[in-house]
Amino acid sequence: MQTRIEAADQRFGWMLSAPGLMLLGAVIGFPIAWALFTSLFDYTLIMPSYDNFVGLDNYVTALGDKEFGHAAWVTLTFVAAIVVVEFSIGFLVALMLNSTERGRGIYYIILLCPLLMNPVVVGLIWRMLLHPTLGIVNYLLGLVGLGPVNWLGDPTNAFITVVLVDVWHQVSFMIVLLLAGLSALPREPYEAARVEGASTLQSFWHITLPLMRPVIVVTLLIRVIFAIKTYDIIYIMTRGGPGDATDLISYFIYRRAFVGLNLGEACALAGLLLAVIVAMTAYLHRVMRKV
Amino acid sequence: MIKLLKPLCAALVSTTALASFAHAETLTILMEAVPDTEYVQALVPEFEKETGIDLEIEVVNYAEMHTKLVPQLVAREGSYSLIVVDFYWVGEFFKAGWMMPLDDYIAKDGFDVSPYVPAMMDLVGAIDGTTYMLPFYNYAMGMLYRTDLLEDEANKSAFKEATGMDLKVPETWDEYLKQVAFFTKGDMKGVVNQGLRPDPIAMEWSNYLFANGGEYMDDTWTSTLTSDAAVKALDDYKTNIDKYGPVGAASFSFDEAFNVFAQGGAYSYITYNFFRAAADDPSSSQVVGKTGIAPVPGVEPGKTGSLNGAWGWAIPKSSPNPDLAWQFLKWVESKDVAVKRALQGGSPTRTDVFDDPAVLEKYPHMADLKALLLGSHNFPTFTYTPQFVEVLGRELSLAVTGDKSSADALAAAAEEFNELAEKDGLKK
Numbered sequence: 049m050q051t052r053i054e055a056a057d058q059r060f061g062w063m064l065s066a067p068g069l070m071l072l073g074a075v076i077g078f079p080i081a082w083a084l085f086t087s088l089f090d091y092t093l094i095m096p097s098y099d100n101f102v103g104l105d106n107y108v109t110a111l112g113d114k115e116f117g118h119a120a121w122v123t124l125t126f127v128a129a130i131v132v133v134e135f136s137i138g139f140l141v142a143l144m145l146n147s148t149e150r151g152r153g154i155y156y157i158i159l160l161c162p163l164l165m166n167p168v169v170v171g172l173i174w175r176m177l178l179h180p181t182l183g184i185v186n187y188l189l190g191l192v193g194l195g196p197v198n199w200l201g202d203p204t205n206a207f208i209t210v211v212l213v214d215v216w217h218q219v220s221f222m223i224v225l226l227l228a229g230l231s232a233l234p235r236e237p238y239e240a241a242r243v244e245g246a247s248t249l250q251s252f253w254h255i256t257l258p259l260m261r262p263v264i265v266v267t268l269l270i271r272v273i274f275a276i277k278t279y280d281i282i283y284i285m286t287r288g289g290p291g292d293a294t295d296l297i298s299y300f301i302y303r304r305a306f307v308g309l310n311l312g313e314a315c316a317l318a319g320l321l322l323a324v325i326v327a328m329t330a331y332l333h334r335v336m337r338k339v
Numbered sequence: 340m341i342k343l344l345k346p347l348c349a350a351l352v353s354t355t356a357l358a359s360f361a362h363a364e365t366l367t368i369l370m371e372a373v374p375d376t377e378y379v380q381a382l383v384p385e386f387e388k389e390t391g392i393d394l395e396i397e398v399v400n401y402a403e404m405h406t407k408l409v410p411q412l413v414a415r416e417g418s419y420s421l422i423v424v425d426f427y428w429v430g431e432f433f434k435a436g437w438m439m440p441l442d443d444y445i446a447k448d449g450f451d452v453s454p455y456v457p458a459m460m461d462l463v464g465a466i467d468g469t470t471y472m473l474p475f476y477n478y479a480m481g482m483l484y485r486t487d488l489l490e491d492e493a494n495k496s497a498f499k500e501a502t503g504m505d506l507k508v509p510e511t512w513d514e515y516l517k518q519v520a521f522f523t524k525g526d527m528k529g530v531v532n533q534g535l536r537p538d539p540i541a542m543e544w545s546n547y548l549f550a551n552g553g554e555y556m557d558d559t560w561t562s563t564l565t566s567d568a569a570v571k572a573l574d575d576y577k578t579n580i581d582k583y584g585p586v587g588a589a590s591f592s593f594d595e596a597f598n599v600f601a602q603g604g605a606y607s608y609i610t611y612n613f614f615r616a617a618a619d620d621p622s623s624s625q626v627v628g629k630t631g632i633a634p635v636p637g638v639e640p641g642k643t644g645s646l647n648g649a650w651g652w653a654i655p656k657s658s659p660n661p662d663l664a665w666q667f668l669k670w671v672e673s674k675d676v677a678v679k680r681a682l683q684g685g686s687p688t689r690t691d692v693f694d695d696p697a698v699l700e701k702y703p704h705m706a707d708l709k710a711l712l713l714g715s716h717n718f719p720t721f722t723y724t725p726q727f728v729e730v731l732g733r734e735l736s737l738a739v740t741g742d743k744s745s746a747d748a749l750a751a752a753a754e755e756f757n758e759l760a761e762k763d764g765l766k767k
Contacts, residue, residue, distance in 0.1 A: 093409055094435040094722065180587030181599055200590035201534070203740045283402070289536040290589045291740040292733060306406045307729050309431070 080322070087315035094309055106316035116317065118292055119300040122207075126296060127275040129211045130218070131268060137215065138222025139264075143252075145223070146230040159220040167217065171284030174213045175200070203293035206286050210294050214281055218274075222267060229263030230256070262335065269332040273325055297321055365393040366420045366663050369407060371650075372398050374613050375476040378683040379671060386670055392663060401425075401538075405725065412437040417657035421664040423475055423650045426462045427724040430763075434722040438471040438653045444665045445470060454674070456712060459688040462720070463651030472651030473672045474688035476680075478611040479715040480546050480635065480646045481708075482515070483618060484508070485606050487629040488522060497521075508633050510640040512550040515607075516575065522606035523583040530579050531605040533596040534589035534739055537732025542646060542718075544735050546609050546635045547572040549716045550644025556719055559767040560760040562753035565746070573738050573745035580739055589739050601626060609635055611648065612708055616684035632704060634711045647715035649688060681705075723759040730755045 050058075087107070090100035110116055145155055162170070177183050178199040189195035199209045237255045246254070279298035282288060288295035301321065305314035370376040376398055383394050397419075399407060405428065411417030412435070424432055432438050445452065452473070455464060459474035488494055489506055498506040502517050509515035519529030533539035548555070553568035563569070580588045585599050593610060597617065600608040601624040608614075617623060618630040634643035652672065654664045670676060674691055681687045681698045686708065692698060693709040719727070731752050738748035760766050 093413055094431060096413060175595075179595060179598075181585045181604055182595075182602060196586045198586045198589075201587035202589070203742065206590065286590065287536050288733075289736045289740075290534065291737040291742045293740070303729060306409060307725050309409070 083315040084319055086311055087313075087319050089312050091312040091315075092310050096311075102312070106313045107320065109313060110317050110320060115292070115295075116297075116300060119295045119297045122293070122295055123276060123278075123297045126207070126211065126278065126294075127272055130214050130275055131271050133211065133215050134219045134222045134271065135264075135268060137219050138267075139226055141219075141223045142226035142230055143256075145227055156224075159223055161220075162217050163220040163224075165217070167280035168284055170213065170217045171281045174209075174216075175285055178209065200286055201290060203291050206290055206293050210281055210285055213285065214275075214278065217281070218271070222271060225267045225270070226260070226263065229260055229267075233259050262338065265335050266332065269328060269335070273328055273332070276321070276325060364660060364663055365395055366660065366667055367395045367397065367418055368421045368423070368667075369397050369399065369404065369411075369419050370423050371401050371404055373401075374617065375650075375680070375685050378680040378685045381683060382671075382676060382679055386667060389670075390666065392666070394667065412655050412657055414657050416659055417655060418659070419655060420658045420660050421667060422653055422655055424463065424472055424653050426647075426649050426651070427718060427720055427728060429463060429466070429472070429651070430721040430724050432653070433466050433471065434763075437655055437657070439656050439658065439661060441470045441473070441654065441665070441668075444669070448665075448669055450669050450672075454689040454691040456688060456690055456693075458647060458712065458715070458717070459649055462647060462717060463649045472653045473668060475650040475652050475672075476613070476686040477688050477712055478613060478648040478650070478686060479708075479712045480542065480610060480648065481612045481615070481632045481711045482509075482635050483600060483608045483610060483614060484631055484633065485603075485626065485629055486631045487626075488606055489631075494521075508631065509636045512636050512638060512644060515550075515636050516579075519579060519583045519607060526604070528585050528599075528605040529583040529607065531591070531596045531599040531608045532576070532580050532584050532588040533591050533593045533610065534580055534736065535592045536736040537729045539592050539596075539732075540735045540739070541728045541731040542648065543609055544572065544576050544731075545646040545716075545718055546644050547576050548644075549646065550635050550637050551575070552638040552642075556756070556760070560719075560721075560765040562756040562760075564749045564753040564756065569749050570745045573735065573749060576735070577739050577745065589736070598623075612711060613684075613686050615704060615708070616702070632707055632711070634714050643711070643714040643716075645711055645715040647712070647717050719756075721760065721765055722763045727756055727759055730759075 088101060088103060089098050090102050091098065141159075145152060148155070177185050180186055180196050180198055180201065185199070186196040189197065198205055200206045233256070237259070238251055241251050241255060277298055278296055279302065282294055282296050282299045283302070286294045288299050297317070298321070301314050301317045304310050304317060308314075370379070376396070380396055383396065386392070387394055404425075408419070408422060411419050412432070424438070444450070452460065452464070452470065455474050459477060463472050463474045464470060489508065495506045498504065498518070498521050501521060504514060504517065506518070509518055521529070523529040533543050548569055551568040551572040553566055553572055554563050556562050585604060588596065591599075596608060597610065597614050599605055601618060603625045612632060615630065615632040619627050621627050635645045637644045652668050654661045654668070658664050674689065677687060677689055677692045678695050678698060681692050681695070682701055684702075687693050687698075693705055699705050718724070734743070734748040734752040737743040738745050743751070757766070
C-alpha cells in the first residue's frame with residue numbers, strides 16, 4: 049500500500065521527468081513510431097501517400113530479399129570480426145596501461161585521437177593512404193620488397209581492410225572502457241594472491257577476468273550495438289563493393305530509401321534492424337542492473 | 340517645386356526599398372563539386388554586382404547530392420531556389436513532379452533555346468514537349484590518351500611489328516584493345532578503369548557496351564543486355580582491369596583513376612570529357628600537353644561508343660523564389676556567360692559556344708569535344724534509372740571480382756531492368 053507521501057513523491061518525480069520525457073518522445077519516439085507506421089504502407093518518395101495499406105508486405109518482401117539476406121550475413125561477420133579484434137587488442141592495451149604509472153596521460157591522448165575523428169574523414173584518409181599505386185602504404189611496403197597490395201579492389205582484401213580501418217578508428221573506445229573497469233578493481237585480492245604465491249597468469253585468470261566479467265559484457269554489447277549500425281566507412285571506402293563483399297545492412301537500407309526512394313520498404317528494414325538492437329539493448333540493461 | 344519633389348521622393352523611396360528588398364533576397368543553389376561548378380562560382384560576383392542579389396552556392400560531392408535534394412524537393416517549400424539535375428534523375432524528378440515548367444519564362448523573356456545541341460535538350464531540357472531544364476554542361480565520355488606515346492617513333496615501329504597496324508588514334512574498338520595490350524609494360528598500364536560501384540563502373544562500362552555494338556534495350560523497352568555484344572563488352576572490361584590496368588582499379592572512383600592517368604601511369608582512360616582540361620593543369624597533372632581526347636571507338640570507323648551525359652538547371656516547384664532563380668538562370672545560360680565559362684575550361688552544351696572563335700582559339704580540342712558529343716549514345720532514362728544504375732553497378736562489380744560470370748551478371752541486370760521498365764509502364 050502506497051502512503052500519501054510516497055504518492056506525492058511519485059507525482060513530483062513524474063513532474064520533474066516530464067519535460068525530458070516529452071523531448072525524448074518528440075525527437076525519438078515520434079520519428080520511430082512514424083517510421084513504423086510508414087512501413088505498413090506502399091509509400092515511395094515519387095508518390096508519397098498513405099493510400100495503399102499493405103500490412104506486413106514490406107517486411108515479408110524484405111525478409112525474402114536475397115540481397116538483404118546477404119547484407120545481413122556480411123554485417124554479422126563484420127560485427128563479429130571487429131568486436132573480436134577490437135576486444136583482444138583493447139583488453140591487452142588496457143592491461144598494459146593499467147600497470148603503467150608514468151606518462152599515462154600522453155598514452156590516453158594518443159589513443160583517443162582516432163576516436164575523435166569523424167568516420168567520413170577516417171574513410172577518406174585511409175582511401176588515400178591505401179591507393180594501390182599512389183598511396184603511401186603500398187609505397188612503404190614496396191621499399192621492403194612487398195606488395196603492391198590490392199586493398200580495396202579484391203573482395204576478401206576489401207572486407208579485411210574495412211575491418212582494420214574500423215579497428216584503427218574504434219579500438220580506443222574498448223581500451224578506455226576496459227581501462228576504467230580495471231582501475232576500479234580492488235587491490236586486496238591481488239595482494240592476497242601474491243602472498244599465496246600466485247603467478248601473474250593465475251591472478252589474471254582467477255581474479256581479473258571474473259571481476260571484470262560485467263564490465264566486459266557491457267563493453268562488448270555497446271560495441272556490438274554500434275557496430276551493427278556501421279555505415280559511414282562503407283559508404284566512403286567501398287560502396288558495398290567490390291561485388292557485394294562489404295554490403296552492410298545500414299548501407300542497404302540507405303539505398304532502398306534514397307536511391308530506390310521506397311520509403312515504406314526502407315522503414316520496414318529499419319524496423320527489423322531496430323528490433324535486433326532493442327533486444328540487445330534490453331539485455332544490456334538487464335546486465336547493467338546486475339552490476 | 341514641392342509638386343516636383345513629391346514624385347522624386349516617392350521614386351527614391353521606392354527604389355531604395357526595392358534595392359534593399361532585392362538585396363535581402365538570397366538565391367541558394369545546390370551544386371556538385373566539379374570543375375564546371377567552379378567556373379560558375381568564379382562569375383558569381385558579376386551577377387551579384389549587376390543585380391544586387393546574394394547568391395549562395397552550396398557545393399557537395401556527387402554521392403551526397405541526391406540524398407540532399409530529395410527531402411527538399413518533397414517539401415512544400417524547400418531551401419533551394421535552383422538545382423542542377425543529373426540526366427539520370429530526370430525521369431524520376433519528372434514523374435514525381437518536382438520541376439517547374441520553364442516555357443512561360445522562356446516565352447516572356449524571349450530566351451532562345453535553339454542554339455542548344457539537340458541531344459542535350461533531349462537529355463536535360465524538354466520532356467514531352469515541355470521545357471523543364473536548361474542544359475548546364477555536358478559530360479559525354481571520351482577516350483583520354485597519351486599523344487606522346489602515340490607519336491613516339493620507336494612505339495610506332497614496335498606496334499607495326501607486333502600487330503601489322505599503324506599506331507594512331509584508334510578508329511575501331513578492336514584497334515584500341517590492341518593498343519591497350521601493347522602499352523602495358525611493367526608499371527606502365529594500357530588503361531585505367533573506374534570500377535567502383537554503382538555509377539562509376541556503370542557509366543564507364545556503358546562505353547564498352549556501345550563500342551561493341553551493344554544496346555541496353557530494344558524499342559519495346561525489353562533489355563538486350565544478354566546479347567553477345569554485351570557479354571563481350573563485360574569480358575573486355577574485366578580483361579582490361581585484370582590484365583592491362585593498375586592494381587585496385589576495381590575499386591577506383593573517377594578521381595582516383597584520373598590521378599593514375601595524370602601521374603603518367605596509363606596510356607588511356609575512358610572518362611568524362613571535363614578531365615581533358617584537368618589533364619593540362621600543371622598543379623594536378625604530370626602529362627600536361629601530352630593528352631588527347633577522342634570519341635570512344637566503335638565496331639567500325641565512323642561509329643563511336645561514347646556515352647552521353649549532362650546536367651541541367653531546373654527550378655524546383657519547392658523553390659522559395661522561382662522568379663529570381665529564373666533571373667539567374669537566363670543570365671548564367673546566356674551566350675556571353677556560357678562563353679566565359681567555356682573559356683575557363685567548361686564543357687559547353689550550346690553549338691554557338693562550341694563554334695565561338697575565342698573558345699576555339701584557346702581550346703582547339705573543343706572541335707573534338709563537339710564531335711564526341713554529337714556521336715554519343717544515351718543511357719536509358721526513365722523513372723527508375725537511379726535504381727537501374729545501382730543494379731547494373733552491383734552486377735558489373737560482381738563480374739569483375741569473379742563472383743559471377745559475365746553472362747550471369749548481365750542476365751540478372753537484364754531481368755531487373757525488365758521489371759523496372761514494367762513497373763514504370765514502359766514495356767510495350
